[in-house]
Amino acid sequence: MKISLALGERRTLSRQTAWGCLTTNLALPGFGSLLAGRVSGYPQAALGLSGLALTLIFGARFILWYIANWASLHNPDADPLAMLGDLWLALRWPLLSFGIFLLGFLWALATSLQILGSARNATPPKLPPS
Numbered sequence: 001m002k003i004s005l006a007l008g009e010r011r012t013l014s015r016q017t018a019w020g021c022l023t024t025n026l027a028l029p030g031f032g033s034l035l036a037g038r039v040s041g042y043p044q045a046a047l048g049l050s051g052l053a054l055t056l057i058f059g060a061r062f063i064l065w066y067i068a069n070w071a072s073l074h075n076p077d078a079d080p081l082a083m084l085g086d087l088w089l090a091l092r093w094p095l096l097s098f099g100i101f102l103l104g105f106l107w108a109l110a111t112s113l114q115i116l117g118s119a120r121n122a123t124p125p126k127l128p129p130s
Contacts, residue, residue, distance in 0.1 A: 010037035018119035022112040029108035051101025
């Protein structure tokens with residue numbers, strides 16, 4: 001079995017195929033764009049997959065940090081600004097990695113809407129039977 005990352009030819013898609021590309025982009029950003037033959041799918045997929053992996057890694061680290069610091073975070077006598085500073089230091093990397101995923105997702109969504117719009121324009125309107 002041979003696997004290739006080469007794009008297929010860029011052609012006008014049917015409306016059903018364009019909807020399939022949109023739903024694929026909602027599940028896996030960039031892969032629906034690749035199915036439609038768009039080169040922009042490669043960076044979208046890279047942003048989506050790397051953002052997902054980084055979110056999982058840094059999110060797990062944040063959860064472990066939060067569990068370890070539970071008592072100090074919920075201490076009513078603690079300085080709230082110091083706790084907020086500590087929380088920001090622990091939360092900045094998970095938020096950045098989520099932002100990377102969100103960037104790829106929104107880019108893929110915009111491409112999907114363009115694909116859907118071009119398929120809608122290419123499909124002739126249905127005329128009632130005469």
